[in-house]
Amino acid sequence: MKPWVLGLAGGIGSGKSAVADRFASLGVHVVDSDQAARWVVEPGRPALARIAEHFGAGVLQADGTLDRAGLRARIFQNPQEKAWLEGLLHPLVREEVERHLSLARSPYAIMVSPLLVEAGLHRRVDRLLVVDVPESLQLERAMRRDEASEEQVRAIMKAQASREERLRHADDVLVNDRDLTWLQAQVERLHAFYLTLRGGVQ
Ligand SMILES: CC(C)(COP(=O)(O)OP(=O)(O)OC[C@H]1O[C@@H](n2cnc3c(N)ncnc32)[C@H](O)[C@@H]1O)[C@@H](O)C(=O)NCCC(=O)NCCS
Numbered sequence: 115m116k117p118w119v120l121g122l123a124g125g126i127g128s129g130k131s132a133v134a135d136r137f138a139s140l141g142v143h144v145v146d147s148d149q150a151a152r153w154v155v156e157p158g159r160p161a162l163a164r165i166a167e168h169f170g171a172g173v174l175q176a177d178g179t180l181d182r183a184g185l186r187a188r189i190f191q192n193p194q195e196k197a198w199l200e201g202l203l204h205p206l207v208r209e210e211v212e213r214h215l216s217l218a219r220s221p222y223a224i225m226v227s228p229l230l231v232e233a234g235l236h237r238r239v240d241r242l243l244v245v246d247v248p249e250s251l252q253l254e255r256a257m258r259r260d261e262a263s264e265e266q267v268r269a270i271m272k273a274q275a276s277r278e279e280r281l282r283h284a285d286d287v288l289v290n291d292r293d294l295t296w297l298q299a300q301v302e303r304l305h306a307f308y309l310t311l312r313g314g315v316q
């Protein structure tokens with residue numbers, strides 16, 4: 115049976131993973147498209163060989179895994195290369211995500227993706243929760259987490275939907291501009307609400 119799916123969207127560094135982890139600790143089955151995008155390029159998977167063919171062997175590290183920082187630098191300064199990579203990976207990611215969603219046994223499941231709105235997946239989910247923060251905070255948190263330059267994080271933000279665009283599709287908004295204790299409380303409140311939408315089905 116297809117589970118009831120909550121979409122969890124937000125730009126880079128907005129706090130999707132922080133929010134998703136808290137839902138997961140309440141027993142909700144979470145599928146993250148960023149993680150799926152990692153699985154499909156693990157050594158031995160055909161997509162990794164295609165990437166090495168296209169970008170050259172320099173895109174692999176000595177141990178045969180993808181040089182993610184190197185590829186990130188390349189695609190976000192070259193829209194054509196980014197489109198090529200997305201054309202290869204997005205169908206595979208979608209397949210992985212659907213497969214993992216179908217394994218859900220919790221009252222509802224969560225699909226997390228930075229590109230949910232961009233990829234039109236807001237139409238696929240039953241309800242959409244957007245994690246929203248001011249751009250300055252998004253920038254600060256992403257730079258600190260990824261040890262990335264302001265220029266690089268801004269380039270990624272530019273490649274994503276604007277806050278306004280995401281918020282236009284939101285059913286619920288979690289403004290993540292306070293501390294993690296507050297975030298936890300908001301997640302608990304939302305979880306109780308989603309359970310009522312599901313009629314408390316366990
Ligand atoms: C370029 C890659 C190798 C960089 O890896 P890295 O480990 O540095 O980053 P990670 O995958 O954790 O992504 C970090 C954040 O970057 C942003 N981001 C990644 N890919 C994209 C993209 N194609 N468009 C816009 N933003 C993106 C997202 O906010 C994401 O959460 C990787 O992001 C990738 O394979 N991207 C293409 C696949 C994709 O579109 N993934 C996004 C969701 S499916």
Ligand SMILES: Nc1ncnc2c1ncn2[C@@H]1O[C@H](COP(=O)(O)OP(=O)(O)OP(=O)(O)O)[C@@H](O)[C@H]1O
Pocket residue numbers: 124125126127128129130131132133148228255256259290291292293294297
């Ligand atoms: N309320 C908060 N207070 C302090 N730090 C936070 C808060 N929420 C998230 N963070 C931190 O900010 C960084 C970005 O959060 P997170 O990784 O959850 O974002 P994300 O939306 O999943 O990003 P991406 O799209 O890049 O994967 C992390 O280091 C996280 O621990």
